[in-house]
Amino acid sequence: MPELPEVETTRRFIAPVVEGKDVDEVVVTHPRMLRRQPLDTDFADRFAHRRILRLGRRGKFLLWELEGDLTGVVHLGMSGRMRVVEPGEPPVAHTHVVWHVDGREVQLIDPRTFGFVACLTPDEAEVVLAGIGPDALTDPPGVDDLVTRLAGRRSPIKAMLLDQRIVAGLGNIYADEVLHRAGVDPRRPAGSLDRGELDAVVAAIPHVLGEALIHGGTSLDDLAYLLPDGRAGEFLDRLAVYGRTDRACAACGTPIRRVVVAQRSTHWCPICQK
DNA sequence: AACGATCCCTGTTGGC
DNA sequence: TGCCAACAGGGATCGT
Numbered sequence: 545m546p547e548l549p550e551v552e553t554t555r556r557f558i559a560p561v562v563e564g565k566d567v568d569e570v571v572v573t574h575p576r577m578l579r580r581q582p583l584d585t586d587f588a589d590r591f592a593h594r595r596i597l598r599l600g601r602r603g604k605f606l607l608w609e610l611e612g613d614l615t616g617v618v619h620l621g622m623s624g625r626m627r628v629v630e631p632g633e634p635p636v637a638h639t640h641v642v643w644h645v646d647g648r649e650v651q652l653i654d655p656r657t658f659g660f661v662a663c664l665t666p667d668e669a670e671v672v673l674a675g676i677g678p679d680a681l682t683d684p685p686g687v688d689d690l691v692t693r694l695a696g697r698r699s700p701i702k703a704m705l706l707d708q709r710i711v712a713g714l715g716n717i718y719a720d721e722v723l724h725r726a727g728v729d730p731r732r733p734a735g736s737l738d739r740g741e742l743d744a745v746v747a748a749i750p751h752v753l754g755e756a757l758i759h760g761g762t763s764l765d766d767l768a769y770l771l772p773d774g775r776a777g778e779f780l781d782r783l784a785v786y787g788r789t790d791r792a793c794a795a796c797g798t799p800i801r802r803v804v805v806a807q808r809s810t811h812w813c814p815i816c817q818k
Numbered sequence: 819a820a821c822g823a824t825c826c827c828t829g830t831t832g833g834c
Numbered sequence: 835t836g837c838c839a840a841c842a843g844g845g846a847t848c849g850t
Binding site for chain 1: 820821822823824826827828829
């Protein structure tokens with residue numbers, strides 16, 4: 545699933561392809577992709593013939609900074625990926641959006657259509673990005689801030705890590721990985737963690753994400769996230785707990801357990817995580 | 819306000 | 835072998 549490391553890997557690949565270039569045309573073939581675009585506006589019209597100044601990212605959002613004070617927004621949802629191809633290459637199944645830029649095609653492929661695109665004015669972008677918290681990689685929340693925000697919260701700490709308002713960029717895979725590295729049981733009420741435990745969680749967030757980023761993110765074997773050139777991310781073999789139910793914990797050898805937390809499958813080591 | 823449940827969507831998987 | 839229900843999950847929304 546595309547989480548921060550996968551989105552950032554995608555951004556780093558596509559940025560040099562599009563930055564400083566003009567968009568010739570954008571074609572959307574699946575209207576559901578436009579459900580976050582304001583009704584009285586036209587995504588393709590706004591994007592067309594505009595220069596791309598910079599490709600940025602906030603949490604899991606890919607942000608195209610365009611001339612004329614517009615922002616292109618791409619969210620990959622759970623099965624979205626980007627692909628860069630030379631023109632004329634046959635499209636793969638579920639190609640829903642194509643940007644024609646500088647003689648090449650940048651495509652959005654998304655079988656489950658949980659992803660979306662938009663092209664927004666600053667006011668509109670503020671609405672779509674409302675409440676998105678500090679970036680998990682570049683601007684992780686401070687411990688003082690977390691102590692305050694999580695005080696008295698009874699929801700499991702894992703649910704808090706998945707809440708993009710608290711910290712932006714973690715999804716189901718890396719939330720499990722972060723809690724394993726921090727040595728914290730994912731079911732613990734968030735408000736029950738002491739300062740030292742929150743310290744460990746805060747430190748683990750950029751560490752785990754940074755490691756995943758070095759390896760190009762995680763490509764699972766089913767609906768694979770792939771890099772824009774079709775290669776697989778190589779972090780799968782380095783996951784400590786996610787998808788490793790009943791397999792030995794790399795740290796202590798105890799079988800990894802699985803339970804549902806916050807409506808999501810959750811993997812943890814009953815010895816290493818308290 | 820906080821919190822849990824439900825929905826969207828479709829390729830893959832597992833059970834019978 | 836074939837069929838079908840269950841499962842996967844990011845985020846919006848809704849009821850309590």
